[in-house]
Amino acid sequence: MRFVIIGGDAAGMSAASRAKRNMPELEVTVLEQTADVSYSACGMPYNIADPEREMEDLVVRTARVFREKQGIDLRTGHRAERIDRNAGVVTGKTAQGEPFEIPYDTLLIATGASPVIPNLSGFHLPGVLALKSLEDGRRIKNFIRSRGVKRTVIIGMGYIALEMCEALRSRDIQVNMVKPRAVLLPWMNPRLTSMVREELERWGVGIHLGQEVKGIEKQNETLRVVCSDTVLEGDMVLVAMGVKPNSELAAGAGLDLGPCDSISVDGTLRTSDESIYSAGDCADAYHVVTGKKTWIPLALRANRAGWAVADNVTGKRTELQGIAGTAVFKVFDLEVARTGLSVGEAEQFGFEPAEVMIESRSRAHAHPGASTIGVQMVSERKSGRLLGAQLVGKEGAAHRVNAVAVALHQQMTVEAFSQCDLAYAPPFSPVWDPMLTASNQLLKQA
Ligand SMILES: Cc1cc2nc3c(=O)[nH]c(=O)nc-3n(C[C@H](O)[C@H](O)[C@H](O)COP(=O)(O)OP(=O)(O)OC[C@H]3O[C@@H](n4cnc5c(N)ncnc54)[C@H](O)[C@@H]3O)c2cc1C
Numbered sequence: 069m070r071f072v073i074i075g076g077d078a079a080g081m082s083a084a085s086r087a088k089r090n091m092p093e094l095e096v097t098v099l100e101q102t103a104d105v106s107y108s109a110c111g112m113p114y115n116i117a118d119p120e121r122e123m124e125d126l127v128v129r130t131a132r133v134f135r136e137k138q139g140i141d142l143r144t145g146h147r148a149e150r151i152d153r154n155a156g157v158v159t160g161k162t163a164q165g166e167p168f169e170i171p172y173d174t175l176l177i178a179t180g181a182s183p184v185i186p187n188l189s190g191f192h193l194p195g196v197l198a199l200k201s202l203e204d205g206r207r208i209k210n211f212i213r214s215r216g217v218k219r220t221v222i223i224g225m226g227y228i229a230l231e232m233c234e235a236l237r238s239r240d241i242q243v244n245m246v247k248p249r250a251v252l253l254p255w256m257n258p259r260l261t262s263m264v265r266e267e268l269e270r271w272g273v274g275i276h277l278g279q280e281v282k283g284i285e286k287q288n289e290t291l292r293v294v295c296s297d298t299v300l301e302g303d304m305v306l307v308a309m310g311v312k313p314n315s316e317l318a319a320g321a322g323l324d325l326g327p328c329d330s331i332s333v334d335g336t337l338r339t340s341d342e343s344i345y346s347a348g349d350c351a352d353a354y355h356v357v358t359g360k361k362t363w364i365p366l367a368l369r370a371n372r373a374g375w376a377v378a379d380n381v382t383g384k385r386t387e388l389q390g391i392a393g394t395a396v397f398k399v400f401d402l403e404v405a406r407t408g409l410s411v412g413e414a415e416q417f418g419f420e421p422a423e424v425m426i427e428s429r430s431r432a433h434a435h436p437g438a439s440t441i442g443v444q445m446v447s448e449r450k451s452g453r454l455l456g457a458q459l460v461g462k463e464g465a466a467h468r469v470n471a472v473a474v475a476l477h478q479q480m481t482v483e484a485f486s487q488c489d490l491a492y493a494p495p496f497s498p499v500w501d502p503m504l505t506a507s508n509q510l511l512k513q514a
Contacts, residue, residue, distance in 0.1 A: 069094060071381055072158055072170055074148045074317065075178035076100030077107070078367055079348025081129070082374030083176050083381075084140050090382035096140050097170060099160065101147035104202040105131050110367055112205040113228070117235035119213065123206045151175065151321040153341055174343050174381050177331060178374065179314035181349035181365050185307060190284025195291055196305045199228060211304055217241055221293045221302040223281055225252055227397040227404075229308035230268075234400050237271050244274035244300045246281060246293065255410040257425050257444040260460045267402045276300065311365060313350045326352035330363040335387040337377045345380070347373035354390035356477050357408050357455055358417045364393045394473040396466045405469035408456025408476045411446055422449040424510040428502035430464040432494035441465060445472075445482070445506040449513075452481040457506070464496070468503050482510050 071087055073080045076098045084096050098105070108126045115121050134140045145163035152159065159169045183198035185191050195215070197208050211217065219242040222229045233243050245268075252261050252275070268275060279295035284305060286292070293300045313330040324340040326332035331346040333339055335354065339346050348370035355362040369391050379386040394407040414421035423446045431438035441461030447454050457472040459465035475485045486507035492499050500508070 069173045070171060071096050071174050071176070072172035073098045073176040073178055074158065075176075075180055075314075075348070075350075076102075076105035076142065076144070077109070077178070077180060077348075078370040079180070079374040079377075080176065080178035081106040081134065082371045083178065083347060083378045084134070084142070085138060086375050086378035087382055088138050088140055090378060090384065092139070094382065097172075098134075098140060098142045099146040099148050099158065099170065100142070100144045101163075102201060102203060103144050103163075105129075105134065105142065105144065107202050109200070109202070112199060112202070113231035113235040116199075116205060116209055116212075116232070117238045119209075119239065123202055123209060126202065126205075148179075148317060151177075151317055151344070153321055153344070156343070172343075175345070176374075176377050176381075177318055177339070177344065177346040177350060178348045178370075179317060179350045180370075181311035181313050183307060184309045184312055186281070186309065188281065188283045190286070190291075191307065193284060193286050193291065195303065196284055196307060198307045199232060200311070208304075208306070212239070212241070215289075215303055217303040219302045220244070220304045220306060221246060221291070221300045222306045222308055223247070223293065224308035224310065225275075226308060226310055227395070229306070230264075230399045231397060232306055232308065233268070233273055234271075234398065237273065237400075242272070242274075242302075244276060244302070246276040246279050246295055246300060248278065248280045250278040252277065253404075255406070255412065256458055257411075257423075257442075259425055259427075260404075260442050260444060260458055263440075263442055263460045264399055264402060264404060267400050271400050274300075311349070313363065313365070315350055318344075318346065318350070326361045327363040332361070335390075336380050336385065337373055337388070338380070345377045347377050353388070356390040356392050356479075360417065362391070362393070364391055364395075366391075366393075366395060389477060392473050392476045394469060396469060401462050402460055403463065403465035404460050405465045406456070406458045407469050407473040408454070409446060410456060410458065414446055414448070414455050419455060420449045421455060422447050422510060422513040424506055424513060426502065426506045426509055428505050429498055430461055430502075431496065432498050435494040437495075439463060441468075441502050443468075443502050443506040445503075445510050447482045447510055447513075452483055452511075454480050454482050454485055454507075457503070459502075464502075468501070471503055482507050486511060
């Protein structure tokens with residue numbers, strides 16, 4: 069049986085490795101358009117922060133290991149351009165422009181996502197860069213080094229923008245951030261958002277909210293980001309306006325699409341064609357709270373979905389539960405975390421939400437080093453079901469969010485969550501962990 073995979077990063081290579089391990093006689097071919105496979109995209113901002121580190125440090129497993137040790141027919145520099153479902157064939161071109169044609173019995177589309185680049189003037193000027201692939205990371209690092217970048221403008225304020233802001237500030241590069249919406253993190257409780265904003269300002273970051281970007285101009289060596297009411301100047305511009313799923317191949321082959329034009333899959337990762345699977349950032353998923361389809365492109369799901377496809381292809385039927393949208397990121401000295409639904413999302417999905425916002429301490433009262441931790445918790449008023457949580461703090465936000473994520477997977481009520489036996493010792497939390505304090509307060513709202 070020929071198992072062909074399009075895309076050689078988290079989802080694609082997880083699937084290839086596991087399929088080969090499960091069934092060594094399976095013919096596994098991976099088509100990857102770039103020269104890079106299996107690397108940690110998530111580590112790129114931290115790598116860029118350190119001029120001494122090579123981008124290659126982020127490669128988890130090299131192409132040679134996949135080919136020679138695992139027996140995977142890994143073809144880099146191979147871009148898939150068309151899927152012929154009737155013939156069971158993928159066609160495309162190599163980096164040298166040679167056409168190729170690969171037959172499949174089972175196909176996995178694991179093409180990931182691409183940065184959103186608006187169709188405005190100046191977004192293709194040299195020095196206007198986005199960060200998605202390892203090659204993008206190299207490009208940014210080389211540009212900073214070769215041009216001696218001192219000032220940057222970041223368009224967008226999502227987690228990649230914020231991580232890159234920290235990376236650039238740590239290299240003493242000035243940063244101005246700009247976005248059209250008037251709110252920094254629209255999904256977040258305003259008190260938590262202001263904690264993030266204060267942290268950015270403490271590190272000297274310029275925040276320009278409610279500024280529509282009209283285009284980018286070049287004047288000598290300076291890039292000028294022209295906004296509705298201001299012009300921001302930099303030696304480099306980072307475009308971090310979000311990502312979109314790479315679903316054109318699937319759409320061209322007539323496969324069903326889901327939210328945000330991601331590829332629609334069932335719990336077993338099968339698309340609307342039973343011999344084609346899709347996994348990772350290009351595919352949708354069920355949300356464990358709403359039970360509805362959603363598109364939240366994150367790394368754990370990509371790796372897990374790749375494994376699940378491999379199991380299904382090699383005869384071990386596997387159905388995934390879905391995702392809670394659990395995410396965490398660092399903004400200088402703050403940890404920012406979320407899982408499940410925000411109040412706005414809860415309303416959008418027809419829940420009548422109750423919410424609480426508390427501020428507690430990360431360690432026991434009077435224990436040295438304790439800092440403020442803010443927790444917002446959301447429940448459904450009628451049933452008391454826990455719907456989501458958001459946390460911001462200097463320490464302890466990142467690991468605490470996982471307790472709520474588990475509760476969401478188990479569809480727990482706030483009352484049941486408030487009875488959980490969470491760990492306590494003075495260096496790690498107050499006796500009543502902030503998550504328990506939040507749930508106790510939320511119970512009073514219902
Ligand atoms: C800077 C950054 C930081 C991140 N940080 C985090 C984090 O902290 N936590 C987290 O959970 N997630 C994070 N992510 C997201 C995470 O990296 C992705 O969720 C994950 O990489 C998705 O894996 P994937 O295999 O689905 O897609 P990708 O990693 O995008 O891989 C898809 C591959 O398919 C190839 N491809 C596409 N089209 C074709 C074609 N037609 N033919 C051949 N090959 C093709 C691409 O070249 C690419 O190599 C981050 C992402 C970035 C960019």
